[in-house]
Amino acid sequence: MNYNTSLRYAGLDRPREAGLSVMETAERLRRLAYFERRLMLLLATRIVTIPERDVKVLLARLQYEHAQHVDGWRGRVLELRTNKSKLEGAPEPALAVLFDEAEHLPGAYTFLFAVTQVLEPALRAAYDAYLADANGLADYASVRLVRQASADAAEHARLLAQALNELARDDGDVAHAAEWETVLRAHLAATGGVNGTLPRGESPSRQASTQPYVIPHTLVRDTAIPHVWDYQAPPLEDVDRHLDYMMGLRLSEINVAEGLAIVLYETPDMPWSFYLDISRHLWDEMRHSLFGEAGIEATYGNHTAIPMRDYEGVFAMEAPPLEQYAVLGLEVEGKNMKYPPGKRQEWEFARDMAHHPLMANFQDFDWADEVVHVNIARRQLDGWFDGGLKTISDFSARGKEHRTEVKRRQSPTAIAHPQPRTGTQG
Numbered sequence: 001m002n003y004n005t006s007l008r009y010a011g012l013d014r015p016r017e018a019g020l021s022v023m024e025t026a027e028r029l030r031r032l033a034y035f036e037r038r039l040m041l042l043l044a045t046r047i048v049t050i051p052e053r054d055v056k057v058l059l060a061r062l063q064y065e066h067a068q069h070v071d072g073w074r075g076r077v078l079e080l081r082t083n084k085s086k087l088e089g090a091p092e093p094a095l096a097v098l099f100d101e102a103e104h105l106p107g108a109y110t111f112l113f114a115v116t117q118v119l120e121p122a123l124r125a126a127y128d129a130y131l132a133d134a135n136g137l138a139d140y141a142s143v144r145l146v147r148q149a150s151a152d153a154a155e156h157a158r159l160l161a162q163a164l165n166e167l168a169r170d171d172g173d174v175a176h177a178a179e180w181e182t183v184l185r186a187h188l189a190a191t192g193g194v195n196g197t198l199p200r201g202e203s204p205s206r207q208a209s210t211q212p213y214v215i216p217h218t219l220v221r222d223t224a225i226p227h228v229w230d231y232q233a234p235p236l237e238d239v240d241r242h243l244d245y246m247m248g249l250r251l252s253e254i255n256v257a258e259g260l261a262i263v264l265y266e267t268p269d270m271p272w273s274f275y276l277d278i279s280r281h282l283w284d285e286m287r288h289s290l291f292g293e294a295g296i297e298a299t300y301g302n303h304t305a306i307p308m309r310d311y312e313g314v315f316a317m318e319a320p321p322l323e324q325y326a327v328l329g330l331e332v333e334g335k336n337m338k339y340p341p342g343k344r345q346e347w348e349f350a351r352d353m354a355h356h357p358l359m360a361n362f363q364d365f366d367w368a369d370e371v372v373h374v375n376i377a378r379r380q381l382d383g384w385f386d387g388g389l390k391t392i393s394d395f396s397a398r399g400k401e402h403r404t405e406v407k408r409r410q411s412p413t414a415i416a417h418p419q420p421r422t423g424t425q426g
């Protein structure tokens, strides 16, 4: 039987064009890997310093999705007869200077403007050029990854534009944004764009980045959601109040996410797997904060009905990255695996006592995430702590004492029970 079809080559693009060679492919992917790794770190710095919660949350998601892309590029480069050492360090100095400078972007508006108008579009243009230049048959594996990254990038562009549009700005911010756009475009031109294939401009000298960027360790928040230092913990039997408390605990996990952003940025020279793990851990904790937000909004029709607590954030700003991570992974998350109480009890409470299907499902996934986190923490701390996991317990116990000392600086507050439960949950 004659089978006539317009479908050829499994739908792959440009199968009859020579396209990029293995060497050219490896070089482009290496540059994408470096660019997105620096972008991930850049976004992480502003999770700490930008006050607007909705922006922090978006940046946490974006840094994770960029880390996922980096992991794809790196894996693919290693399949292209390229040595792993090619993946360390900057492909060329001008690309490093671009991000060294960008780290000094002043203020939320200028930062978001630069990411939305310069850095993310440059990346998207590099993806587009890749798809236009590669042979989809020869280089199937990279092209598939680029198409997926490109879909993420289209969504990033839409979300960033929305965030930028709604962010407060004054004339000074707008002027700064325009100045910085010119500077960053010049640095991008000096490196031939993300792919390095565009005509190169003059290399501008460093302006802001004569000193390395340092994240200010200050807890910065908008005023939409009220704050307390810490909560009094109601007993399980006081079901409505305990549910409020549990949702507040989830909401307050933004503190952990901000702390992990510091861990990610301030721990240099680790193997890639460290950044991949911490990036994921960071985004999970921000998602857990959103579990609280969504639970509160579904229950009370208002996502600001329950305050969040601050003391963990203050600890995260004070503790060095290794101490903070050891306390989180071993003292907090590790202990949450014990039942009762632990993560399993939280899930059972939401399901069987509060009869709150949404929070029960969130706690179910929260528990699953925490199992992953404990494993991540044990794996990473074993390599990071001198002497490995076997010898870390005194160090992490001292860190826990530091956290307890911070907690005791102010007395806990009873959460005022919002009335009534207007949502459809429960």
Ligand SMILES: [Fe+2]
Pocket (backbone or CB within 6 Å): 253, 284, 285, 288
């Ligand atoms: Fe969490």
Ligand SMILES: [Fe+2]
Pocket (backbone or CB within 6 Å): 285, 333, 369, 370, 373
């Ligand atoms: Fe966690």
